[in-house]
Amino acid sequence: MSRQANPGAGNDRDLVREAQAGSERAFNELVLKYRKSVYLTAVGLVTDGDEAEDIAQDVFVKAYESLSLFRGESAVYTWLYRITVNLCLNRIRKRKVRSFLGLETIANTMAAPDTDEPAELQELNVRLRKAITELPEKQRIVFILRHFRELPHAEIAEIMDRDVGTIKANYFQAVQKLRKKLGPYVEGKE
């Protein structure tokens, strides 16, 4: 699987230090490095491409504004994903309120991307996307961060401000649900 995990975290702290000192070049480099993974994380959570674009912008605006507060205790990508998750949760909750008030209908607005994948794989993609969308928020976040971002449970726990046991339990339940829905489509791979 080609996953946009996390770009090399090697010189991230240097980039942040330079950006804190006022280097626009360093901040731009950081943005370009993490832009795609932030976007993909957001789109998996909010299931809407346009909203994910907005959120990706918001993430880096917020990161810029709080650059001085970053002390380097966690990895730079952990910091960025934490901002991403929080902004996505805010967006999801606003959407729910608007839906409750009849101002908006919640729907899976994410269009299927055009791919040259075989039909069988496209079918799996459609079902997987639907199954991920139907996961409860926290399980969806944990699954995306674990499976697609390849973050260790401890870092996910830090991002979501939960203990590791809770994160593992969320992951277990998420995969169990996906397994139930996708079982017939992935037979032979198990």
Next chain:
Amino acid sequence: MEREDILNRVDEQEQWATRALSGVREDDLFATSKVTDSEFIVALRDRIGGRALAISRRVFPSFRVVSAVASACVILLVAIIAGPRFSRNSQPQDVNHLADVATMTTETVVDSLADANVDPTELAAYLDVPDYVEGDAADSAEDSPLTDQLLALDTGTLEEVLSNLEDTEFF
């Protein structure tokens, strides 16, 4: 399922996910961004610049505002300090002339009042007092209401007020 059992089976679930979804590409699963890197950076810079400007405008007023407020303060200060001096040091010629005119007017009026031939009615009209009737002066002392009379209560009126009070229902 026990929590401990769940935690023990997490690895198994993970292995399933890795195998089952091995052919799935995230780019194919979720639509990729349509915005290019340079467009993203430009848009981001605009937003960051705009927010910095908005914040600075809230915290630091524009130069125009500052200079307007400063000018107003200076003018006010000058007016407070120089105001009394200005009134004292105004053109002496004008003040003296006005004083002369005022004096002349006053003298004319006073002189006319002192004139024995002035009709009391004219004086009364000038002083805006009630019509003056000859002979009233002698009776005026008796007609003017005395303090006791003013303070004396109209018994009839008091009784009427009391009976109204008794009839009134208070809640």
